[in-house]
Amino acid sequence: MASAMKTTASPRYGPGAPQRAALLNKPAAAVVTNGSRLAGVEMAPPDPILGVSEAFKASKDPNKLNLGVGAYRTEELQPLVLEVVKKAEQKMLAAGYNKEYLPIEGLDAFRQATVQLLLGSDSAAVKEGRVAVLQALSGTGSLRVGAAFIARFMKGTTVYISNPTWGNHRNIFGDEGVEWKYYRYFDPDTVGLDFKGMVEDLTAAPDGSIVLLHGCAHNPTGVDPTPQQWQEIADLCKAKGHMPFFDVAYQGFATGDLDKDAFAPRLFVDNGLEVMVAQSYSKNLGLYGERVGALNVVLSDADAAKSVLSQLKRLARAIWSNPPTHGARIAAEVVGDADMFELWKSEMAGMAGRIAKVRGELQAALESRCPDRDWSFITKQIGMFSFTGMTPQQVDNMTNKHAVFMTRDGRISLAGLSSSKVAYLADAIVDSVRNH
Numbered sequence: 481m482a483s484a485m486k487t488t489a490s491p492r493y494g495p496g497a498p499q500r501a502a503l504l505n506k507p508a509a510a511v512v513t514n515g516s517r518l519a520g521v522e523m524a525p526p527d528p529i530l531g532v533s534e535a536f537k538a539s540k541d542p543n544k545l546n547l548g549v550g551a552y553r554t555e556e557l558q559p560l561v562l563e564v565v566k567k568a569e570q571k572m573l574a575a576g577y578n579k580e581y582l583p584i585e586g587l588d589a590f591r592q593a594t595v596q597l598l599l600g601s602d603s604a605a606v607k608e609g610r611v612a613v614l615q616a617l618s619g620t621g622s623l624r625v626g627a628a629f630i631a632r633f634m635k636g637t638t639v640y641i642s643n644p645t646w647g648n649h650r651n652i653f654g655d656e657g658v659e660w661k662y663y664r665y666f667d668p669d670t671v672g673l674d675f676k677g678m679v680e681d682l683t684a685a686p687d688g689s690i691v692l693l694h695g696c697a698h699n700p701t702g703v704d705p706t707p708q709q710w711q712e713i714a715d716l717c718k719a720k721g722h723m724p725f726f727d728v729a730y731q732g733f734a735t736g737d738l739d740k741d742a743f744a745p746r747l748f749v750d751n752g753l754e755v756m757v758a759q760s761y762s763k764n765l766g767l768y769g770e771r772v773g774a775l776n777v778v779l780s781d782a783d784a785a786k787s788v789l790s791q792l793k794r795l796a797r798a799i800w801s802n803p804p805t806h807g808a809r810i811a812a813e814v815v816g817d818a819d820m821f822e823l824w825k826s827e828m829a830g831m832a833g834r835i836a837k838v839r840g841e842l843q844a845a846l847e848s849r850c851p852d853r854d855w856s857f858i859t860k861q862i863g864m865f866s867f868t869g870m871t872p873q874q875v876d877n878m879t880n881k882h883a884v885f886m887t888r889d890g891r892i893s894l895a896g897l898s899s900s901k902v903a904y905l906a907d908a909i910v911d912s913v914r915n916h
């Protein structure tokens with residue numbers, strides 16, 4: 481693909497070629513004056529997650545199944561708009577609202593709601609004004625502005641990310657020029673947490689490093705530390721002066737309970753640690769395309785929080801200027817109205833419950849077809865995903881032979897599976913692991 485895009489016929493050289501060569505970082509002789517100035521730009525590789533959705537759309541197979549992207553589907557495998565979201569939108573329409581710009585830091589009602597959801601309604605840090613809260617473009621934008629802050633104000637600090645992790649973490653920090661390194665996280669032998677490896681790596685990291693942690697429902701493994709292990713990680717961060725950076729993309733989606741899923745960031749804040757937290761409402765409120773989220777920086781000092789917020793605003797102003805209004809209003813309405821809040825919680829529990837149900841069904845279907853293997857990891861893992869341990873060759877067989885689309889790291893999104901498709905998927909998995 482890349483070479484097909486480059487002009488190779490009748491090379492002619494002329495004024496401007498050296499400048500263009502410098503731009504493209506290529507020798508002047510390689511630049512053609514009558515071709516595009518950007519002819520040397522190579523095709524970027526397809527995104528490992530969203531590229532799967534594109535391949536799924538292109539497939540004509542009637543049995544095709546998209547287990548790539550982490551987006552919730554109904555039993556009929558259709559996208560879901562929550563009832564509570566429709567209610568909030570109706571209320572907003574009836575009350576009337578405008579489409580004016582929001583302040584750079586975002587909608588006030590949303591900012592108050594989001595930090596309260598994260599840290600709890602009686603959080604001392606919130607009461608004491610020690611949290612800088614910036615509304616941002618969902619989880620990705622929150623992480624990115626956090627990365628930009630690190631690049632500008634914590635120069636030279638390395639961010640430690642789990643191996644494996646959500647693929648975009650590498651892009652987000654790498655594109656901001658922030659150095660990142662892996663810490664061990666997953667043990668393929670136990671299909672569980674490599675806690676010893678994680679502690680060793682974070683202990684060996686230079687003091688004052690940044691540690692990216694998934695708040696709950698680790699993506700892609702579905703394996704979280706226990707409460708005791710979280711406490712040990714908090715102690716380690718404190719002893720080493722590490723700053724945790726939580727990625728909270730699944731609050732309420734792991735267990736169906738917002739408070740339980742906020743256990744880890746709340747524990748760290750209660751332990752006196754300064755933390756950064758990126759929040760997303762894509763999954764728990766189903767607002768994927770609305771891009772609703774926030775970056776929270778919890779500090780030990782209210783003046784520092786004010787300065788940090790001013791700098792986050794400075795960064796956001798030059799990226800998106802001010803955040804989108806619609807989704808933030810929905811989230812603020814839902815959290816601010818007791819009845820809607822209850823409805824949201826029950827719908828969230830319903831989504832988490834459907835995923836737990838298909839987990840159980842898939843495990844049972846695999847156990848009956850292939851009893852010589854241990855499939856218990858499927859119900860031990862939590863959240864949207866199951867990390868199956870399938871090799872890239874086995875994944876290729878899943879896709880090419882069975883039209884089951886999934887990422888090549890062996891991750892499947894159970895949010896994209898229905899009870900009626902469990903048998904089909906189990907047959908495909910057994911064929912792939914037995915024969916490839």
Ligand SMILES: Cc1ncc(COP(=O)(O)O)c(C=O)c1O
Pocket residue numbers: 550617618619620621646694699727729759760761762768773
């Ligand atoms: C771990 C993790 N972080 C962040 C995100 C960001 O998603 P969004 O930008 O839609 O909030 C995702 C989405 O899949 C995720 O899995």
